[in-house]
Amino acid sequence: MTLAPDVLALQLLTGLALGALYALLAIGLSLIFGMLTVVNFAHGAFFMVGAYVGFFLYGLTGSFWASLVGAPLAVGAVGLVVERFLVRPLYGRGLDYPLLLTFGLAYVLVEIVRILFGKQGLPFDTPEALSGAVDVWVGYFPLYRLFVIGAAAAATLAVWLFIDKTSYGLIIRAGARDPVIVRILGIDIARVWLAIFGIGAALAGFAGVLAAPLQGVAPEMGDTVLAEAFVVTVIGGMGSLLGAVVAGLLVGVTISMTSLFAPEMARVCVFALMALVLLVRPQGMFGRAGLLS
Amino acid sequence: MLTVADLNAWYGLSHVLQGVTLEIGQGEIVAIMGRNGAGKTTTLKSVMGLVDCRAGSVVFQGREILAEPTHLRFALGLGYVPEERRIVPGLTVRENLRLGLLASPNRARETLVIDHIAATFPRLKERLDQFGDTMSGGEQQMLAIARAMVSDPKMIMLDEPTEGVMPVLVDEMLSLFVELKRQGTALLLVEQNVDLALDIADRAYIMDHGTIVHHASAQSLRANKEVQERYCSV
DSSP, X not given: OOOOHHHHHHHHHHHHHHHHHHHHHHHHHHHHHHHHOOOOTTHHHHHHHHHHHHHHHHHHHSOHHHHHHXXXXXXXXXXXXXXXXXXXXXXXXXXXXXXXHHHHHHHHHHHHHHHHHOSSOBOOOOOGGGOSEEEOSSSEEEHHHHHHHHHHHHHHHHHHHHHHHSHHHHHHHHHHXXXXXXXXXXXXXXXXXXXXXXXXXXXXXXHHHHHHHHHOBOTTHHHHHHHHHHHHHHHHOTTOHHHHHHHHHHHHHHHHHHHHHXXXXXXXXXXHHHHHHHHHOTTOSSOOTTSOO | OEEEEEEEEXXXXXXXXXEEEEEEOTTOXXXXXXXXXXXXXXXXXXXXXXXXXXEEEEEETTEEOTTSOHHHHHHTTEEEEOTTOOOOTTSXXXXXXHHHHTTSGGGGGHHXXXXXXXXHOHHHHTTTTSBGGGSOHHHHHHHHHHHHHTTOOSEEEEESTTTXXXXXXXXXXXXXXXXXXXXXXXXXXXXXXXXXXXXXXXXXXXXXXXXXXXXXXXXXXXXXXXHHHHHHOO
């Protein structure tokens, strides 16, 4: 079968919009793992809670912009509480303790949302100002998806500037590589870890509210996305911001392109891509070797 | 300035510090010597709060700090240059120095402080925007010391500062230590090279099996070949 180039180009854009969401999730996962060595299995649930907070705020205020700002703030606050009271007591006990904790927490969050909003998924209307399609030269493309790409790019840029250009960022970069010297130089690393967990959760919440108009909200919406976000993190390299972005877009495009030819193969292809990358570079595309050893 | 009394520390089940007692005053250079595994590094780490100490007392600037976290000990004016140097990979020399300033009041005059340090360490000045971990071992040691100095600590603990450093840099380093002493900074020095340590130290403690076995002025220790032979020879 043959497909016109313009169809391929539009599908590529769709893949980028999907990939932008994966990148947001993977940046958070990667930051949290790179700094705290916590494999956060609640990240998909944070994404889902972000979508529901957005849904709730949208209904309450009638403003999508309010939900776009409120959802990451609310989920970030949840992240702060989770790190401070649940994850922190487990530091120094090995990888599996926080992993199991966040794994269980994800179930708790999903159940809470089911109790509050019901088991059924709910529709989330695309905001008026962002609905419709725009001419992108190769054809018409939904405006909202372009907005997702732009918003994710803006958030990523903000995180990058924060990490690369500010004093807090210097602490984060140093703390990811050597937390001991950061403590010796007088910095309370526990506060840094708290902030990182909060930022990672906020990014997941932001991705959730961005995704809501594309797919509606459902208590289980975080489950599949979590698996894909982990794949992205592994492909990009744990702890690498650039890796999260590149691999996020790559996985998004892989999914959207295979969906065009063989939809049932889309997820398989993503895992095949991961296997391929790991065969060539076990630490991922931009990861440092030996982070887990 | 610092008084350590009957300090005990454990690594798991092994009792590595068994009642260490020592003190150091303002502007003093004090050396801790002894064989590998005697507990010298652990003593410094314990004073910095990097080892779980469950018994004894560490009083710095009149304040009991045994239970205080490491970052608070820094805030009280305690600097530490660990044996591994811990130059952060992927950060430039300037960023490594800035890291030493972030928790210090000197942060407000960062440019001034870094200019001053660059004047003190010409070798670092040329390399400010180079990655710290790409420099030679001796230069990295200089950076580690400079990074501990930027916050103007009242006391600096140095673990094997001259190890693997070429002689010309060692000379630079020793004159720097003497200058720091002149400015009133206390230096607690762990050193394998006995002659070198006794050259600049006022007093020395000798450790063996996690405890202080000998304490004397540098002068009398230099003459006491028997003690040197017994506890410090390899």
